[in-house]
Amino acid sequence: MTTTKDLFSSPRPVSAISDLFANIWQLGYVCTDLDKGMDYMREQFGLEHCIEVPTDTARVIDSDGEELPWEARIAMGARGGLIIELIEPVSGEVEFYRRFLPEDGSFGVRLHHLATQVPLGDDVWDDMRALLAKSDLRFDYTVLIPDRVRAGYVDTSPQLGHLLEICQLQPADIETFTGIVRDSS
Numbered sequence: 001m002t003t004t005k006d007l008f009s010s011p012r013p014v015s016a017i018s019d020l021f022a023n024i025w026q027l028g029y030v031c032t033d034l035d036k037g038m039d040y041m042r043e044q045f046g047l048e049h050c051i052e053v054p055t056d057t058a059r060v061i062d063s064d065g066e067e068l069p070w071e072a073r074i075a076m077g078a079r080g081g082l083i084i085e086l087i088e089p090v091s092g093e094v095e096f097y098r099r100f101l102p103e104d105g106s107f108g109v110r111l112h113h114l115a116t117q118v119p120l121g122d123d124v125w126d127d128m129r130a131l132l133a134k135s136d137l138r139f140d141y142t143v144l145i146p147d148r149v150r151a152g153y154v155d156t157s158p159q160l161g162h163l164l165e166i167c168q169l170q171p172a173d174i175e176t177f178t179g180i181v182r183d184s185s
Helices: 017-023 034-045 122-133 171-184
Strands: 024-031 049-053 059-062 070-078 083-092 109-117 141-145 149-155 163-169
Touching (some): 017 024, 024 163, 034 083, 122 163
Parallel strands (some): 024 083
Antiparallel strands (some): 059 141, 141 149
């Protein structure tokens, strides 16, 4: 079983994009309705410990550095291991979530991203940008939550069918996620 110590230990150094897979701590899913999504994951997959988390302080920045309007509802859950994130795109710049959902608007829960972590620091973030650029990839969107996380979405869907979310987790977020995993065991 994966422990919180394993999930949030010092991330493996990244010198190739594939190194990011060693640092995966979360599977991100999009859903058309968060409440139904939480019920579905509980009833179908036993994800009993899943809680909605606040998003009111989040800012979304595009690849040009422009802040965009964005609203989403998010829940996090676990069952003693990887965090499962459920995202309901609500309004603003949310097409990068919605494009994974059923086109007819019917209820759905679909894989969106694998979240991986890298150490804190602007120098590390710049190194990630340079590494991504070597493969013609970039941070298409970055979600910033002050004192919690900087998370850059990289569109690897043409190659892998999902996005990568590269995260720099602050101690407050690690504490929150550790609690979710611990309380779910």
